[in-house]
Amino acid sequence: MNARLRWLRGLIWSAMLLLAGFPVQAKALKVVTSFLPVYCFTVQVAGEWAEVDNLLPSGVGPHEFQFAPRDLRKLTDADLVIINGLQLESWLETALKQAAGRRPQKIVAVSDGLDSRLIRDEESQAVRSGAGEKTPAESSGQAPGAGPNPHIWLDPQLAAHAVTNILKALQKADPDHAAGYRANALRYLAQLQKIDDDYRAALTPLKSVAFVTYHQAFPYLIRRYGLNLAGVIEAVPDVEPSPKYLARLSRLMRDQKVKVIFTEPQYSGKLAVQLARDHQIDLGVLDTLETGPLQPGAYEEGMRRNLGNLVKFLKP
Ligand SMILES: [Zn+2]
Numbered sequence: 476m477n478a479r480l481r482w483l484r485g486l487i488w489s490a491m492l493l494l495a496g497f498p499v500q501a502k503a504l505k506v507v508t509s510f511l512p513v514y515c516f517t518v519q520v521a522g523e524w525a526e527v528d529n530l531l532p533s534g535v536g537p538h539e540f541q542f543a544p545r546d547l548r549k550l551t552d553a554d555l556v557i558i559n560g561l562q563l564e565s566w567l568e569t570a571l572k573q574a575a576g577r578r579p580q581k582i583v584a585v586s587d588g589l590d591s592r593l594i595r596d597e598e599s600q601a602v603r604s605g606a607g608e609k610t611p612a613e614s615s616g617q618a619p620g621a622g623p624n625p626h627i628w629l630d631p632q633l634a635a636h637a638v639t640n641i642l643k644a645l646q647k648a649d650p651d652h653a654a655g656y657r658a659n660a661l662r663y664l665a666q667l668q669k670i671d672d673d674y675r676a677a678l679t680p681l682k683s684v685a686f687v688t689y690h691q692a693f694p695y696l697i698r699r700y701g702l703n704l705a706g707v708i709e710a711v712p713d714v715e716p717s718p719k720y721l722a723r724l725s726r727l728m729r730d731q732k733v734k735v736i737f738t739e740p741q742y743s744g745k746l747a748v749q750l751a752r753d754h755q756i757d758l759g760v761l762d763t764l765e766t767g768p769l770q771p772g773a774y775e776e777g778m779r780r781n782l783g784n785l786v787k788f789l790k791p
């Protein structure tokens with residue numbers, strides 16, 4: 476090798492070493508969310524500063540998800556794992572403990588800090604339906620003993636609480652972008668406020684109209700706007716109701732002059748179709764937003780679609 480070539484090789488080597496030593500752009504915060512609404516809220520607050528990945532593929536609901544070992548990798552690699560809490564992700568608990576290791580603070584539940592009176596465990600309206608002592612607007616529970624009802628995201632004000640928790644978590648994990656996260660969160664909270672205003676304005680005149688839903692997914696929304704839920708078809712998610720239960724529900728529907736049964740896009744709704752036919756009433760759709768395409772605007776669009784359907788079927 477002649478001197479010139481050695482010199483050139485030396486130059487290339489130093490250039491490479493110099494480049495390798497250059498500070499790389501700080502890596503974006505890696506966040507994993509559990510299911511659709513939490514994904515939407517997080518993406519909205521994260522903006523360009525954090526990478527958000529959702530655990531559940533679109534089309535798989537949080538009540539029936541089967542956790543696979545390969546999902547553990549996602550959790551372990553994440554800087555932050557954001558879940559709903561209130562036992563919605565009970566299938567995730569062991570994996571979460573494992574993934575968090577010595578950093579339990581990396582797991583954040585958006586329901587954290589909610590007043591326990593807001594999420595108290597009550598007997599399900601549907602389960603009590605035979606007793607004739609229902610207080611639908613106050614009912615927030617699932618089946619007795621099933622723990623708090625997890626469906627907080629369907630009430631825009633509780634959704635705002637979730638967004639605030641996400642903001643705090645992102646700011647803590649990535650203080651450099653705290654102001655940016657705050658600006659994003661404020662913009663999104665204003666949109667949630669608008670949804671809340673629109674729900675209240677549209678539903679106040681329809682408070683007294685009785686309806687039935689598929690599973691106990693809307694107690695917070697119903698309580699927020701004082702709606703009249705007569706009962707639900709599936710008192711425990713993914714458990715078929717007994718004939719005795721259905722007979723009771725049917726009686727109640729007649730007594731309360733139920734106007735519509737709302738099914739969910741995720742369920743076949745055969746029972747709902749049959750009940751609606753028996754009672755000669757309408758069949759509508761309310762989306763629990765538990766599944767769906769992973770798009771940042773999916774939550775708002777879903778909430779607006781639901782409001783449209785509530786108004787369409789509850790109005791006289
Ligand atoms: Zn649900």
